[in-house]
Amino acid sequence: MIKGLYEAHLPVSDLQKSIIFYEKLGLELAYVQNKLAFFWIVKGESWLGLWESEEAKLDYHPSIRHIAFKIDEEDLASVKEWLQSIDIEIKTAFGYSPAQQPLVLPNNPHAHAAIYFADPDGNSIELITPLRLDVEEDFPMMSINDWYKKMMDTRLA
Numbered sequence: 733m734i735k736g737l738y739e740a741h742l743p744v745s746d747l748q749k750s751i752i753f754y755e756k757l758g759l760e761l762a763y764v765q766n767k768l769a770f771f772w773i774v775k776g777e778s779w780l781g782l783w784e785s786e787e788a789k790l791d792y793h794p795s796i797r798h799i800a801f802k803i804d805e806e807d808l809a810s811v812k813e814w815l816q817s818i819d820i821e822i823k824t825a826f827g828y829s830p831a832q833q834p835l836v837l838p839n840n841p842h843a844h845a846a847i848y849f850a851d852p853d854g855n856s857i858e859l860i861t862p863l864r865l866d867v868e869e870d871f872p873m874m875s876i877n878d879w880y881k882k883m884m885d886t887r888l889a
Contacts, residue, residue, distance in 0.1 A: 737778050740799045742855045747784040749852050754780065756818045757801075757857075773801065800846070800858040808834050808876055811847055811859055820849050826873060836863065836871075836879040843867050845876050 744750040751761060751769055759771035759780065767784035780799065803811065811834065815822055822830035825848035834847040846860040863879065874882070 737773070739779050739781060741781040741783060742797060742799065742851070742853070743785045743787065744782045744851070744853050744855075745784065745786070746852065747782060750782050750784075753820075753851050754782070756820070797854070798856040798858065800860045803859045803861050805845070805861045805863060807859075808845055808861065815847070815849060822847060822849050828873070828875070832875045834859075834876040836874050836876055838867075838871050838873055843871075843879070845879070 747764075747767055747769055751764070754771050755761065759773060760775060761769065762772045762775075762779060763770040769782045771780045771782070773779055807814075812822060812830070822833055824830065825833065825835065825846075828835050834845045837844045837846055842865050843863040844860050845863050846858050849857050851857055871882070
């Protein structure tokens, strides 16, 4: 029944500053009213609601203040440079420095690659792509470079 993400909502402390941030990511502003803005993630399919609140900077569990946007695997090669070009700082995630990202996440039996950063209010933002949906063996989290090396070594074996 479920086909994908339709909407997600995040608290923000400065709506105008957040609008600029999410426009830099390429999201299309769909609707603004008072202390609320909606952005299309995929027009007509999914959107993000931003709610201006004085309590937006409160510390919440990251799963409550987190959104992941799907990207294509071919974008992994340039995602760090793209984020840097729009002045978005990659954050350390799971003990891995920005230099070690994108990371390959072992969500057995799936492998996904992701890179992490934050919006102006510290909401956790992830760009993620599936790599393989049929991984049979357990593997540790690793950098995308280590993943590609592992896949090459596996093919040559």
